[in-house]
Amino acid sequence: MPLGATQALTYHPGTLTPALNPAAPAAPAALVDTEEAIARDVAAVGRISAVPSLLKIICQNTGMGFAAVARVTDGTWTACAVEDTIQFGLLPGGQLKVETTLCMESRAARLPVVIDHASTDPAYRDHHTPRLYNIQSYISVPIVYTNGEYFGNLCAIDPRPANVSDPRTVAMFTAFADLIARQLENEDRQERAEVALQSERATAELREQFIAVLGHDLRNPLSAVGAAAELLIRRHDAPDLVKLGTRLKSSTRRMSGLIDDVLDFARVRLGSGMGLAIRETDFLASGLKDVVDEARASNPHLDIREDLSISGVVRCDPPRIQQVLSNLIGNAVTHGGPDDPIVVRAVLEDDRLVLSVSNGGQPIPPDDLPKIFQPYWRPANSKPGGGLGLGLYICAEIVGAHGGTLEVTSSAAEGTRFVAILPNG
Template sequence: MAIASFRGGRAAPRRFRFLRNFSYMEHIGLSVDSSEALARDIGAIARIGGVPSMLQMICDETGMGFAAVARVTDATWTACAVQDNIGFGLKTGGHLDLHTTLCFESRVARAPIIVDRFSDDVSYKGHHTPAIYRLESYISVPIITPSGEYFGNLCAIDPRPAKVSEPRVVRMFEVFANLIAMQLDSEQRQWTTEAALKDERATANLREQFIAVLGHDLRNPLSAVNATAEMLVRGLPDADLVGAGHRLKRTVQRMTRLIDDVMDFARGRLGSGMTASIQLVDDPTESLRSVVDELRDANPSRKIDVNFKIDRPVNCDVNRIQQLLSNLLGNALTYGAVDLPASVSVSVDANSMTLSVTNGGDPIPPHMLAKVFEPYWRPPSSTPGGGLGLGLYICKQIVEAHQGTLEVCSNITDGTCFTAKILA
């Protein structure tokens, strides 16, 4: 960074050495503040509205030409706010080599450093800082938050001597430094509170969706269990009882898998998407047919047409595909016209598997089609207690886990059709 010389004839022209990189600090093993952290600190000072007035008042009251709020750490010196009346050339966000400044020593001692005239001062007459920057007067007061964190320094410099050791001047710096520290502490506490609130909201959302997914996906198999129980209660012939028992066993197994799926879904915190254990399945037909049978048992008055054309092994997570079909078909039976059949079609080609579910009835309005895959969305016609609006969202996640697409089209002529196409 090029630095302008002092203006107004106060000192001979000179370029000042700024820190262009942190190789020296890295060499001696000190940590280097990230650009993100420094930007955050600069922003925190910028949000304190009184800082520019403080710096202007410092210059006016002391006669010094340069005042700044600096973020000072073990490794860096960064200007967070600047009042430059002498052409020092350092702007907000600029860096100085920490070890060329007296703020480094002030930070170590956690105490102010005040010099009226370097050329006469016993302690600092031969110090490298005034030699590098051609200074005569200097004052630097630590900014320490009420929590004890050392933020940096409120400082002022000038190439001419000034009476900065006067009690009123020192008191002004101390008051301003304390005001800045208290405001920084207040902002830090506010940020911490907001972060905690955000985490709590995320946890609450996770808990809510965990319960919602569990309730949604267990509804259909539980209905099938109930229907099978009703058949057993009625005392059907033995052959029918055996068949009903097998269906009940398959349903219980599927319920167990759904619980495992929900646990995986919750552990993934929803943001990373749903996982799928994709492997080669010789023939998923029977697995898919069992899902249809579950829903037939749960909806004995409804007609479900099925068309499976799977003539080769398929790469998929068959449990997830069962979940996909269960949600799509359950949705079709819930919202489709009761006097029209729902239809399921599954086919494969050389590279993919296509699964579609269609129902008749009132179409989904065009302006709502873009919302159907959003979590918790339900059509206005939904009755209270009819669902939580997660089924289609879950379907979308399953299809994306298979690197596929899920689309919907809806009109009065052809009904509503959801089509999933996955790489298989």
């Protein structure tokens, strides 16, 4: 006789008797009975490697010939995993009419249904389920998530009687059902995490593609602005226009550097890598001096010093090394003390190019040191308009692409010093 869903049951071996129980859990939220949802849950159970072994253990310990993990809702009964030695004929994904099963009653009661010998059991000898499926022994235990949602049942049947009401057997089924529920929850959490990760990656890739396209498309209008700045600088008869052109050219140069960083970042993140054109050069020192002179021209109020002791051939990508120096000096200009000198050094020693930039001012907090080469990271005290937080990341990528290392030390006594060490070969 079907039991009302509003009743809770008190379980006694061999029978199932209605009894009021105010502590019974609330009715579970119904699972969705779409083909997609059912297939997903069947696959989730199939991914639990322990389930086949659990079903074998159940059959071996009880002597029953059929055991299954079933997904049970108000409208469907679906086998998710099966151990069948009696040719019951049900495979994973196979379904029974839920109203013909005793799992429906177990679901309504949130308690096990246990039958040792159906034809002699006073509660089930006239029940339609044992007669319909020609079974004598039966046990079904709910599989319930920790949030109270009902998934289904762990059940076993056999055409012969069996002593399944033994408390140890019921305890085994209950423990296995709890284990399956926890594993399904883990599967769900992992699936959600993977979906979220894929979504985050897709969003990040789209963002980086957008940044790359935007940076590329800004080249042409920026070139026009730079050309206008050059024309203004040539107006020697109008000092105000020359001053405006100089400021405009400086801003254009800064914008060009930001675009370079953005495009380099996009190339690295989208898999193209940091492009290098390695060659031998005798003129790296003069190229680096150009960078220092440009920084002096843009920051006449600062004391920028250089010691460029590079004598001999250097094998590198000169424009990229200039880019590293420009970004490191830009970082020193932004974060260094206004009254402290910025010192640039470059030297060839032991077949290595050692390039360093030092500045005074407030030291970098120790907790921030591991983060400063991360993209988009900026210290909490950064001023608005201080850049995108890509400069040091790009420096590290360029140095790394050369097979070198970029390190930083910072203290109140010694100041902040970035050192790039690149193999010369």
